Amino acid sequence: MNESKNKVTELFNIKYPIIQAGMIWHSGWKLASAVSNCGGLGLIGSASMYPDILRENIQKCKKATDKPFGVNVALLYPNLDEIIQIILEEGVKIVFTSAGNPKNYTETLQKEGVKVAHVVSSTKFAVKCEDAGVDAIVAEGFEAGGHNGRDETTTLCLIPNVKKHISKPLIAAGGIALGSQMKAAMILGADGVQIGSRFAATVEASAHENWKKKITELNEGDTHLTLKELAPVRMVKNKFFNELEEIYDVGRNAEALVASLGRARAKKGMFEGDMEDGELEIGQVSALIDEVLPVEKVFENLLKEFSEAANPSL
16 A cells, blocks of 8 residues: 555554544554554444543553554443543544534544544534535445434435545545455545444454454345444344334334343443443444454554555556
């Protein structure tokens, strides 16, 4: 891959325009620092951390890498003011926000010299992000795992449309695990990529080994986008998923859905390793992931695949 500067590498002062998504129960300091040490941008996922745990992860990440790293902040979670304060106190200079209004914290962070990127699932919200003054925009197609957009717009359709309407650096997300997919996203207009599922199945990810192994066994059709009444989530079809479907069968009872989710299901599945009763969030691209690898090997493969991916001629 050509290491010449582009908008994303210049903005974040990194070697490659590859961002590791800040995934709940996966993205601790070990994963974030490993990605940053390989020349990408590692993100600590704050949404599954109490404030004191987040501070600990930031401090450990600073010791493990001298390269830039950031924190992902889901704006729908509690303790936001405390989380933002910890980020500023610890001197983190990059924040990726998601699941909320980017106006709420962008100015506060930027006043302290923090670069802010926000994740969206539509061109409409990408334009709102640019109006809110963010430094970069992550446009995520509905192939992605975890919380997702309601419109079910694919990355292939989303990226070129967002590109037409914004001028800020554009990062593609959703359905990207290979270097060839990275090249395709950049041909469509992205300046870089954010990758989640491929980094979920790495040695350094903080998720349970049962879950990492499960990721490598998934096939096409094994994930589904559900829970649109609350916040759309792509997850693996397992016993817990079937329980949700049964709730739908008796009338889409939102209260029953909340009650079922309120049993720490995501932690039970991805962090504690319960493959039946836990919530397992992963993207469609998991069908292309067949082994758990060290982050360094993932980067080696991405860069090799990127350079070998042909630009076809007509």
